[in-house]
Amino acid sequence: MFKCTINGHEVEVPEGASVIEAFKLLKEDIAHYCWHPGLSIAGVCRLCMVQIDDGPRLHIACNTLVKDGMKITNQTEVVKEAVRWGMDFHLINHPLDCPICDQAGECGLQEQYMKYGQYDSSMAEKKVKKRKVVDLGERVVLDSERCILCSRCVRFTDEVTKTNELGIFNRGDHSEIGTFEDQPLDNKYSLNTVDICPVGALTSKDFRFQQRVWYLKDTDSICTGCSTGCSIKVYHNKEGLFRVKPVFNEKVNGHWMCDEGRDLYKHVNAPVRLKQILKSVGNEWFPLGLERALDHLNEAFSKAENISVLITAQHTVEEYKALKNWAQQLQDKTINFVYWKNNPESFDSFDGLLIRGDKNPNTKGLLEAGFEFADASVLDSSDLVLAPMPENPAVYPKYMEKLEQLSKLQTQLCLLSVSNITQHETINFADGTLAIPMKTAFEKAGHFINHQGLTQKIHKGRVIVKAALGLDELLQAIKIGKWIQPQLLKSRKTNESSKVSGELW
Amino acid sequence: MVTVKKVQRRNLQTQSYIPSLLKGLGFTFSKMIKNLFNQDKMPTLNYPEEKYDYSPRFKGNHVLTVKKDGALRCTACMLCATNCPADCINIVASEHTDPAVEKFPIHYEIDVLRCVYCGFCEEACPVDAIRMGPEWQTAGVNGSVFNYDIKELAHRPGLKGGAVSRVDDLERHKAGI
Numbered sequence: 213m214f215k216c217t218i219n220g221h222e223v224e225v226p227e228g229a230s231v232i233e234a235f236k237l238l239k240e241d242i243a244h245y246c247w248h249p250g251l252s253i254a255g256v257c258r259l260c261m262v263q264i265d266d267g268p269r270l271h272i273a274c275n276t277l278v279k280d281g282m283k284i285t286n287q288t289e290v291v292k293e294a295v296r297w298g299m300d301f302h303l304i305n306h307p308l309d310c311p312i313c314d315q316a317g318e319c320g321l322q323e324q325y326m327k328y329g330q331y332d333s334s335m336a337e338k339k340v341k342k343r344k345v346v347d348l349g350e351r352v353v354l355d356s357e358r359c360i361l362c363s364r365c366v367r368f369t370d371e372v373t374k375t376n377e378l379g380i381f382n383r384g385d386h387s388e389i390g391t392f393e394d395q396p397l398d399n400k401y402s403l404n405t406v407d408i409c410p411v412g413a414l415t416s417k418d419f420r421f422q423q424r425v426w427y428l429k430d431t432d433s434i435c436t437g438c439s440t441g442c443s444i445k446v447y448h449n450k451e452g453l454f455r456v457k458p459v460f461n462e463k464v465n466g467h468w469m470c471d472e473g474r475d476l477y478k479h480v481n482a483p484v485r486l487k488q489i490l491k492s493v494g495n496e497w498f499p500l501g502l503e504r505a506l507d508h509l510n511e512a513f514s515k516a517e518n519i520s521v522l523i524t525a526q527h528t529v530e531e532y533k534a535l536k537n538w539a540q541q542l543q544d545k546t547i548n549f550v551y552w553k554n555n556p557e558s559f560d561s562f563d564g565l566l567i568r569g570d571k572n573p574n575t576k577g578l579l580e581a582g583f584e585f586a587d588a589s590v591l592d593s594s595d596l597v598l599a600p601m602p603e604n605p606a607v608y609p610k611y612m613e614k615l616e617q618l619s620k621l622q623t624q625l626c627l628l629s630v631s632n633i634t635q636h637e638t639i640n641f642a643d644g645t646l647a648i649p650m651k652t653a654f655e656k657a658g659h660f661i662n663h664q665g666l667t668q669k670i671h672k673g674r675v676i677v678k679a680a681l682g683l684d685e686l687l688q689a690i691k692i693g694k695w696i697q698p699q700l701l702k703s704r705k706t707n708e709s710s711k712v713s714g715e716l717w
Numbered sequence: 718m719v720t721v722k723k724v725q726r727r728n729l730q731t732q733s734y735i736p737s738l739l740k741g742l743g744f745t746f747s748k749m750i751k752n753l754f755n756q757d758k759m760p761t762l763n764y765p766e767e768k769y770d771y772s773p774r775f776k777g778n779h780v781l782t783v784k785k786d787g788a789l790r791c792t793a794c795m796l797c798a799t800n801c802p803a804d805c806i807n808i809v810a811s812e813h814t815d816p817a818v819e820k821f822p823i824h825y826e827i828d829v830l831r832c833v834y835c836g837f838c839e840e841a842c843p844v845d846a847i848r849m850g851p852e853w854q855t856a857g858v859n860g861s862v863f864n865y866d867i868k869e870l871a872h873r874p875g876l877k878g879g880a881v882s883r884v885d886d887l888e889r890h891k892a893g894i
């Protein structure tokens with residue numbers, strides 16, 4: 213360990229740490245664009261200037277290693293002047309796009325400009341115009357005028373995905389980010405380039421112009437897309453959920469997440485949700501109050517001889533525990549648990565970075581809950597099947613086929629569903645089938661256990677469907693015959709997005 | 718114990734309002750007679766048949782300006798909506814087919830009943846897309862007409878073809894900005 217002094221504060225850093233890492237450790241402010249903790253060092257933006265031990269020249273903090281006893285500062289006038297001029301160079305050709313730029317509000321350039329800006333341009337030359345609104349494939353749009361050539365995105369495709377799509381073309385002030393012959397940037401992690409781009413040069417097609425970022429709040433959560441369980445932030449406001457971004461988690465995902473996980477918010481928003489309890493009678497659906505639905509369920513449970521639960525690994529540890537307790541209390545009945553694996557062929561696959569074939573966030577949690585699983589064939593002989601469905605049925609085609617089969621056998625189902633299952637085109641549900649709106653992982657608190665056996669917490673965020681219940685809440689309601697809304701959670705774990713934006717880029 | 722205070726009846730002091738009263742009445746009547754014989758110099762208007770035109774700087778009804786080609790100038794940056802203390806501006810942005818425009822509002826609505834006519838929207842706009850004009854009559858009969866949409870804000874008949882914004886992208890582009 214080395215001891216150094218930064219702006220008068222002493223700090224101990226491991227040998228080999230860079231000066232900028234020491235600044236970050238102390239949470240001291242330092243301007244920087246090109247340095248990113250998850251990438252190699254480029255040293256191109258020249259903004260992270262520091263003065264070391266009264267030396268005559270300034271150094272860049274990202275590419276200077278800490279030595280024992282170093283005295284480092286970035287508070288002197290010399291440093292500030294250097295940053296100011298660095299900023300001026302970055303802004304020479306920068307367009308006046310903030311009003312239509314999605315990055316505004318969490319833009320590195322805006323932030324440094326407010327701190328160090330010269331405010332009046334000293335350029336007599338015309339700005340160099342570059343390509344705008346360049347389609348970079350399925351998910352990303354490039355605006356090369358806004359690019360400050362920090363090369364983070366290039367290093368990302370070189371070092372993390374190793375797909376090498378992006379590069380810097382041409383020289384001098386004609387330098388431009390792009391792909392070779394405008395081939396699409398299509399790797400499964402492409403949206404990370406949008407996150408790390410410190411300016412609005414790379415924007416996400418999906419989020420483009422949807423919201424201004426200062427209208428959004430965020431909630432910490434865990435991605436439910438696969439068993440890796442990346443740490444994420446979900447951004448939302450009263451109109452719904454708008455985007456998902458990764459949060460640094462050393463043990464799980466590092467700084468990144470996959471593109472598929474970013475789409476997860478879509479099945480949570482109101483237009484596609486089931487919003488009330490519906491009962492199927494003669495191929496038609498009728499709305500039902502909760503009390504009457506519970507009566508109906510209790511009756512069905514007492515009549516049924518053979519009850520099965522068709523469960524997937526998409527629910528929280530708490531919900532499995534509630535399910536187990538509930539089954540134990542119904543001692544006079546046989547309850548069979550059928551564990552539904554969606555894609556047994558590719559279930560154990562792994563792409564070497566983050567994406568796993570197991571498309572469930574809590575497989576370990578389900579296996580550790582202590583159920584004894586029966587063979588799927590018991591479903592066919594059941595009178596009643598309780599089916600807490602996977603959140604996004606589109607990823608579970610076989611599960612839907614099974615429900616269709618069961619409906620053909622006239623098996624009564626109790627569906628707990630996020631999506632509006634009653635709109636399903638081909639399934640004709642048996643009479644007495646209930647569809648109950650279910651909470652998504654973003655609307656409830658609980659724990660998931662990921663593939664490594666790491667227990668991670670999810671926080672309750674914005675509630676989109678008020679009538680939705682968690683599996684545990686439904687079981688409790690069945691048990692006592694009614695449902696009492698719990699006290700609204702006192703501290704909703706919602707942060708002002710402006711606070712975290714600095715960390716994101 | 719109760720003390721009874723004797724109320725003084727008429728004396729000079731309590732009667733002294735009468736001269737002032739007569740003076741006031743005299744003023745009113747003299748003005749009336751003056752106006753009756755000099756009707757064209759009367760400062761009041763016979764509203765609503767006659768209307769007063771405020772100066773262009775008056776902060777009355779909002780106007781969305783247009784570009785030279787007649788398209789809406791607004792870029793849907795939402796700075797006006799962000800700055801609005803009454804939270805009465807509602808904008809939905811969308812991607813324009815012309816990459817030079819990029820972003821534009823497909824929906825822009827001001828709830829003028831909530832508006833406090835502070836002019837903060839006008840101040841926030843970076844491209845002179847929203848102004849507050851000299852029109853000030855907002856009376857209406859039906860609640861729904863108080864949500865002014867793009868048609869009302871930019872193309873109402875009173876604007877006679879629309880107000881043209883001072884900030885022109887093409888000119889800025891040519892000037893190398």
Ligand code: SF4
Binds near residue numbers: 309322358412
């Ligand atoms: S990148 Fe930043 S400074 Fe540049 S236009 Fe976008 S928000 Fe403005």
Ligand code: SF4
Binds near residue numbers: 362366405
């Ligand atoms: S596109 Fe963004 S991340 Fe890539 S070099 Fe330009 S500014 Fe940096």
Ligand code: SF4
Binds near residue numbers: 806
């Ligand atoms: S005048 Fe004030 S209250 Fe009215 S829309 Fe503009 S900002 Fe809002």
Ligand code: SF4
Binds near residue numbers: 841842845
């Ligand atoms: S009127 Fe002006 S401030 Fe408001 S959204 Fe349009 S461009 Fe932005």
Ligand code: FES
Binds near residue numbers: 259
């Ligand atoms: S962060 Fe050090 S030069 Fe860019």
